[in-house]
Amino acid sequence: MSVLAILGGEPVRRDPFSRWPRYLPSDAARLEQVLESGHWGGFPVPSRYAAEFAEKFAELHGARYGLCIANGTIALIAALQAAGIKFGDEVIVPAYTWDGTATAVLFAGGIPVFADVDPDTYCLDVQAAARAITPRTRAIIPVHLAMRFTNMEALIALARSNNLKIVEDCAHAHGGEFQGRGAGSIGDLGCFSFQESKLMTAGEGGIVLTSNLAHFEHLQSQVNCGRASLTDQFQQQVLGSNYRMTEWQAAMLLGQLEMLPPLAEKRALGAKRLSAALRSLDGVRPLPPQPGITRETNYCYVFQYRDPRVSRDLFCTALEAEGIPCDGRFYEPVYRSPLFCASPEISPQLRDTDYSKVHCPVSERAAYHEAVWLPQFLLIGAGDQGDRDVDDIAAAIAKVLRHSDDLASADPSLAGQKAMSRAQRPRKERAKNY
Numbered sequence: 001m002s003v004l005a006i007l008g009g010e011p012v013r014r015d016p017f018s019r020w021p022r023y024l025p026s027d028a029a030r031l032e033q034v035l036e037s038g039h040w041g042g043f044p045v046p047s048r049y050a051a052e053f054a055e056k057f058a059e060l061h062g063a064r065y066g067l068c069i070a071n072g073t074i075a076l077i078a079a080l081q082a083a084g085i086k087f088g089d090e091v092i093v094p095a096y097t098w099d100g101t102a103t104a105v106l107f108a109g110g111i112p113v114f115a116d117v118d119p120d121t122y123c124l125d126v127q128a129a130a131r132a133i134t135p136r137t138r139a140i141i142p143v144h145l146a147m148r149f150t151n152m153e154a155l156i157a158l159a160r161s162n163n164l165k166i167v168e169d170c171a172h173a174h175g176g177e178f179q180g181r182g183a184g185s186i187g188d189l190g191c192f193s194f195q196e197s198k199l200m201t202a203g204e205g206g207i208v209l210t211s212n213l214a215h216f217e218h219l220q221s222q223v224n225c226g227r228a229s230l231t232d233q234f235q236q237q238v239l240g241s242n243y244r245m246t247e248w249q250a251a252m253l254l255g256q257l258e259m260l261p262p263l264a265e266k267r268a269l270g271a272k273r274l275s276a277a278l279r280s281l282d283g284v285r286p287l288p289p290q291p292g293i294t295r296e297t298n299y300c301y302v303f304q305y306r307d308p309r310v311s312r313d314l315f316c317t318a319l320e321a322e323g324i325p326c327d328g329r330f331y332e333p334v335y336r337s338p339l340f341c342a343s344p345e346i347s348p349q350l351r352d353t354d355y356s357k358v359h360c361p362v363s364e365r366a367a368y369h370e371a372v373w374l375p376q377f378l379l380i381g382a383g384d385q386g387d388r389d390v391d392d393i394a395a396a397i398a399k400v401l402r403h404s405d406d407l408a409s410a411d412p413s414l415a416g417q418k419a420m421s422r423a424q425r426p427r428k429e430r431a432k433n434y
Helices: 025-037 048-061 074-084 099-107 126-131 150-161 213-223 247-278 312-321 361-370 381-404 403-409 414-419
Strands: 063-070 092-093 111-115 137-140 165-169 188-194 206-210 284-287 293-296 301-303 371-375
Touching: 025 247, 063 074, 063 165, 063 213, 063 301, 074 099, 074 165, 074 188, 074 206, 074 213, 092 099, 092 414, 099 111, 099 361, 111 137, 126 150, 137 150, 150 165, 165 371, 206 213, 247 284, 247 301, 312 361, 312 371, 312 381, 312 403, 312 414, 361 371, 381 403
Parallel strands: 092 111, 092 137, 137 165, 165 188
Antiparallel strands: 063 206, 188 206, 284 301, 301 371
């Protein structure tokens, strides 16, 4: 252990971490039932398992209605349209998030307006959002990021005083709760993704939650080719599409929902143990506790790198060589991401928008210098194995920090792929977590 693995030494860990995704024996029985039924698609809406899942998922999060949908990005687009976003309307989004949060606004006809994030949570800074409001602002999308929540109490007060809609991006927050209210039920609408890396997965898929019947009926029409097939009290005329979830996906999600609470508890215990270990190390800082969280959720474990001797990217490369999967440039500020191809030629509503002038210092520091992301499956080992997994992570971080001087004098090309942005990597690797 006296030599870093990246410099030829023995790594802290060679064993693989827990497998992800996970599934239950009951999943096979449900999938067999779907196979034999001959009803594999999502029509009529809702199909059997989609209806059962949506009801249970909405109940868990404290929302009145839930509607399954094709994926998380479509969920955001549909929610924005249900919230009344029209061509040229401005929607405030955090700069430090996945590009899809902002591109959803473009697809809905709106203009993403970027606001910086809080340095202790990496979620939308409510004061920065307040400064971004203009007469054209119609909505705000808070993203509950990785393991923390946007300060929803302050954001709701801001939205109410300015007559703005709130569409929660909860792609990282399945089962989470802030101040006693479930993720996705606090704002006007809440959107979840079930893509393969998420805390619940059907490979792909999504859901929108709301307690507003008019929004729910608008969503039904969008998802189901213009039909409001469950309720139609408001008789809205909506240009719909086919965003239906298949019965295969819905069948899988019932098992995922069953596994969510015990796995969430394991992640919470692992995160607590890892934070305690990191507090004793110079050069890193765990995110401080957030008192408003009343039910914890951890899509990734994120900590802050603070060692001036070597770059964060080189630190991540060395940590991965020790057998710990990690990422530094997990996200870039969206306005700097090559995947965010926003221009008036592609999106005419941007004719007066110049993203080259946007500067969000906290987001840029997180993206290029500070944030380190560890995938959630590192925290879900069973029993004593889970403690060993977490202890190996902490030992590897301590080892790299202890030998930072050795890294500082090594070839800077060691940073390799870790020094690249996700968009600069080979195309097949650009979106491995989405």
